[in-house]
Structure formats: C-alpha cells, structure tokens
Amino acid sequence: MSKRTLAILAAIGATTIYALNHTIAKSVMPDHVQPFAFIIFRVAGAALLFWIVSIFGPKEKIEKRDYLRLLVCAVLGMGINMLVFFKGLSLSTPINSSVLVTTTPIIVLILSAILIKERISQRKIFGIAIGLIGALGLILFGSEIRQDAPNIPLGNFFILMNSVFYGSYLITVKPLLAKYHPFTFMKWLFTLGIILCLPFGYREFTEIDFANLPIDAVWSILFVVVGTTFCTYLFNIFALTQLKASTLSAFVYIQPLIGILYATAVGKDNLTILKILAACLVLLGVYLASRKASPNLSGS
Template identity: 65%
Template structure:
C-alpha cells in the first residue's frame, strides 16, 4: 500500500472520529466539564501522548525562523479552533455542528485565495455563495427550544469561527509538515497550546470533580483526548505529507453523514426539515467550491 493511499485512509479515519465526536463531547458538557476546561484537558492529554512517542521521530530542532509560524499554528489549530468548537457545542446541537463544520473547505478556498493568491473560479464562487446561504439558514433560523442547547444561533456562529481557524491552520501548517516530522511538530504545537489555554480553562479544569466522575463521563473524556485530539491531529498531519490542504479539508464532507446518523441513533438529536435543507445547501456549496473547474469556469 503506497503512502498516498495511507494518507487518504488517515484522513478518512480522522473524519470518522470527528463525526461521532459531535455527540460524544456534547454528552459531558456542561454537566461534568465546561468547554474551556475540556479544551485544556485535550491539549494536556495530547501533549503527554505526543512527547511520549516523540522518540520514534528523528532528532530534529525547529529552526528559529519557523517558530513564528509554529506559534500561529498553535493559536489557530489548538486554541481558537478548539475553544470555538467546544463553546459552540455547549450552546448548540450535534447535528448543527456536523453540518456547519463542512464549511471548512469553502473557507480554505477563500483563505487560499487571500493568502497564496489561489484563483477563485466562477464555479467555486457559486459554491461559496450556496454554502454560505446554507450556513446562514442554520445561524439565523436554526433556533430551537432545547434545555441542552441554550443559544443555538450563537453556538452556530462559533462553529463557523471554528471552521475558519481550522482552515487557516491547515493552510499554515502544510509548509511545516513538509519540513518536520509530524511527531516533532505536534509535540511542540500542543505544548505551546497548553500555556495559551491555561488562562482560559484553568478555573473550569480544576472545578471538575475528577474523583466522582461516572464511567460514562470517563470514557467520553478519554475518547476526546485519545481519539478526537491525539489520533485526528496525527492522522491529518500524516495526510498533509501526501495531500494538499484543500484535499484534506474536503474529507469533512463525510462528517455530516456520520455525525447525523450517530446523533439520531443515540437519541441525542433529531432531524428537522430546516436542518436537512441547510445541510443540502452546505454540501452542494462545498462540492461546487471544491470541484476542479473546466477552463473558463
């Protein structure tokens, strides 16, 4: 099996984990842990794991000129991205999060045009417009009366913020992935993220009643640390060694299918006509924005 095939499998694996994470992470907030405390737990756990396996990577140092990019990648991918997602998940629903996260490829296209002057063709512009309409439908008209989702419109806006900074992370980290081993890079990214997240999440982190957590909460917390954080960032880092950032971001298409099926099957969310309409518009927009255009389009 060649490395490109393995990269595709890694990207699919990360997407599958993210798909079920929408419901699993929602299940422990805010009853057992608050979102910012949860993010701090994620980065601490991932840091320990990446440093533990770092001996498997070749010995290398981050060059002085690259530390600025490393810092920005940590802020985008391990701080703002995570804080926005978990804060949004506390306020909104698993289905909304799994739909809105699919705006990431659209955002990658827009950011690529701005940062690396990648041309936006007519077909891509149409896709961006359609996808944003679907996202706005959820943000502006997706309000529901749910005890576990106290502010759905605000939560949906935070999901869009999450997608924006995750897309920016994918673009910025691509250059570093081509230069350093993933283990080397990720151990430093997550270590830096601990110190940046500390002021935001420490009070919520120490407020958790760790000694009395039920097993249902323990395995969900463990899944988010080991699966949603350690494995997904490792899988995507490996995928980026063989695939473009826009290609890796396109695997997010699978998330709504997995996320919606899992949320509905576990009884944690329900489909509505509005959600189906918005999801169709977002997915159509993503498809058009990511489709390789014919000459002149």
C-alpha cells in the first residue's frame, strides 16, 4: 500500500473520529460528566499522551519571544474553544453540532480578511453568506423539545462560537507550527490547557461519581481523549506529509454525513427538514468559500 493511500486512509480516519465524537461525547453529558469536567479529562489526557510521545521527538525548547503567542494559542484552542464546544454540545444535538463545526473554513476566511487583510473574491463572499444563513437558521429556528438538549438555540450559538475561536487559533498558531516539532508544541499547548480549564471544570470534575461510572461512559471518555484529541492530530500530521492542505481540508465535507448517519443509526438524533436544509446550505457555502479559483478566474 502506497504512502499516499495510507495518508488518505488517515484523513478519512480522522474525519470519521470527529464525526462520531458528536454523538459519543454527547452520550456522556450531562448524566455522567458535565461539559467542563469533560474538558479536564480531554486536556489532561492529551497532555500526558503528548509528553510520552515527545520522548521520540527532537529535544526543543520554546523560545521566550514565542511565550505570548503560545499562551494566546492555548486560550483560543485549548481553553475557550473546547469549553464552548462541549457546553454547546451538551445543550444541543449531535446533528446540529456536526453541521455547525463545518463552518470553520468560512470563519477562517472571514478572520483572515479582517486580521491579515487577505483578499476575498465575490464567489467566496457568496459562499460565506450562504453558509452563515444555514448556520443562523439552525441557531434561530432549531428549537426542539428534547430532554437531553435543554437549550438547542443557545447550544448551536456556542458551537458556532467554537468555530470562531478555533478559526482564530488556526490563524494564530501557523508561525509556531512552522517553527517547532508537533510533539514539542502540542505537549506545551495541552499543558497550558490544563491550567486554563481547571478553574472552570474543577467543581464539575469533583462532582463525578467515579465509583458508579458506567463502563460505556468510561469507553466514551477514552474515545474522546485518545481518539478525538490525540489520534486525530497524529493522523492529520501524517496525512499532510503526503497530501496538500487543500486536499486534506476537503475531507470536512465527509464529517456531517458520517455524523448524521451515525447519530440517526444509534437513535441519538433525528433528521428534520430544517437540519437537512441547513446542512445543504452550510456545505454549499463551505465549498464555494474554500474552493480555489481556476487560473482564468484568479483575478476575480
């Protein structure tokens, strides 16, 4: 099997894990673990794993001039981003979550135009508008009566904010990823994540009834820590060694499809006309906003 084929399989694996995560993480909250306590599991577990694998990486130190940027990345990517996503997922539904997270490329495009003055073509502006209409449709009209989703519109808003903070993280982190080995960077990023998230999740973490935690909840927590947080990063790093970043980003279109199929198959969510329409609008918007212009249209 060629390295390129393995890279494609790795990219599909990462996307599949992300898609399953919406339902698996949701199944634990809030009956067994509250959302902020879940983040403590996630950042602490991932930090431990990255410190272990960093033994096999180069011996690097973060330069003092990069401390501030590293802290900002931790706040955006390990702090606020994770906190609002899991809080949003606890209030909303797996399908809404899997659809809304795909707005990240649109958010990155908007932030790039604002922060680094990147030019946006008319086609991309049209794509941004369509995608945001789909997202806003879920936020404003996505109310359902569900015991496991007490405030769907607010949850959807938090999930959209997750895309905003994660998009900001992606722009901020780029210089550091080019400078440091991934193991070096991620072990410090998740370590800072523990410090940032502990004040928010400590009380909820102490409320967990570990003695009576069901085995399926334990497996779900392990899936989120090892799979969603650790393995997906390694899969994507390997995929980037053989695939272009634009090729890898195209796999975002698979995530809501797998997420919706899995959530409905296990009976954790149901499709509605609004969800289908919103998903179509978001995916169309992401496609138009992220698609590269052909050579003869590059000046548009």
